[in-house]
Amino acid sequence: QVQLVESGGGLVQAGGSLRLSCAASGRTFNGYHMGWFRQAPGKEREFVTAISWNGGDTYYADSVKGRFTISRDNAKNTGYLQMDSLKPEDTAVYYCALGRIFGGRYAVAHDYGYWGQGTQVTVSS
Numbered sequence: 032q033v034q035l036v037e038s039g040g041g042l043v044q045a046g047g048s049l050r051l052s053c054a055a056s057g058r059t060f061n062g063y064h065m066g067w068f069r070q071a072p073g074k075e076r077e078f079v080t081a082i083s084w085n086g087g088d089t090y091y092a093d094s095v096k097g098r099f100t101i102s103r104d105n106a107k108n109t110g111y112l113q114m115d116s117l118k119p120e121d122t123a124v125y126y127c128a129l130g131r132i133f134g135g136r137y138a139v140a141h142d143y144g145y146w147g148q149g150t151q152v153t154v155s156s
Contacts, residue, residue, distance in 0.1 A: 032057050032058060032145075033055055033056070033057050033058045033060075033063075033129055033144075033145040034055070034056045034057045034145075035053055035054070035055055035127055035128070035129065035145055035146060035147035035148075036053070036054045036056075036147055036148070037051060037052065037053050037125065037126065037127050037147040037148065037149060037150040038051070038052050038054070038150060039051040039052050039150060040125060040150030040151045040152045041151075041152070041153070042153045042154075042155065043117055043152075043153070043154055043155070044154070044155050045117060045118055045119055045154055045155065045156050046116060046117065047117050047154070048113070048114060048115045048116075048117065049114045049117065049152060050111060050112070050113050050114070051067070051111065051112040051114070051125055051127075051150060051152075052109055052110070052111055053065065053067075053109065053110040053111070053112075053127030053147060054108065054109050055108045055109070055110075055129065055145075056108065059108075060103075060105055060108035060109075060110075060129070061084060061085075061105045062084050062131070063084055063129040063130060063131060063145075064081055064082065064083055064084055064129070064130055064131070064132040064137055064143075065081065065082050065101070065103055065110045065127060065128070065129055066078065066079075066080070066081035066082075066127070066128045066129075066130070066132075066137060066138075066140075066143055067079040067080050067081070067101065067112050067125060067126070067127055067128075068125070068126045068128060068140055069121075069123035069124065069125045069126070069152075070123055070124050070126070070149075071122060071123040071124075074123075076126070076140055077092070078092055078137075078138035078139075078140070079091075079092055079095055079099065079112070079125070080092065080095060080099055080101040080112065081101065081132070081137035081138065082101045082102065082103055082110070085105075086102065086103050086105075089101055090137050090138070092138075094120075095114075095121075098114065098115050098116045098117075099112060099113065099114050099115070100112075100113040100115075101113075110127060112125070112127075114152070117152075117154045118154060119154045119155065119156045120154075121152060121154050122152060122153050122154050123151075123152060124149040124150065124151050124152075125149060125150055125151075125152050126146055126147055126148075126149045127146075127147045128140070128143035128145060128146045128147070129143060129144065129145040130142050130143035130144050130145065131144075
């Protein structure tokens with residue numbers, strides 16, 4: 032089993048930045064793709080970004096490309112999501128997830144087996 036704990040959420044003004052962390056415990060972090068998803072009130076959970084197990088490949092939703100950066104430190108069992116130029120439409124609960132992803136299905140939430148509890152990000156206009 033893998034336990035994931037997100038941190039770093041909060042309230043920020045539009046144009047500001049936040050850095051989310053996702054700390055894994057219970058099993059090796061290495062070998063898993065890591066993804067970040069978000070869910071706004073009244074909306075379905077949506078893919079934000081993902082990174083391959085060794086950090087060699089990254090993927091971004093069009094809505095965050097150029098503003099968000101995903102990274103990971105396998106030695107620390109921790110992943111990160113740097114969010115810059117935040118917009119009010121980025122307001123959501125952000126979840127990190129781990130999974131063994133194949134066939135390019137990094138944006139498919141059901142393919143991730145482990146999830147954190149989520150952290151709230153609120154961007155004011």
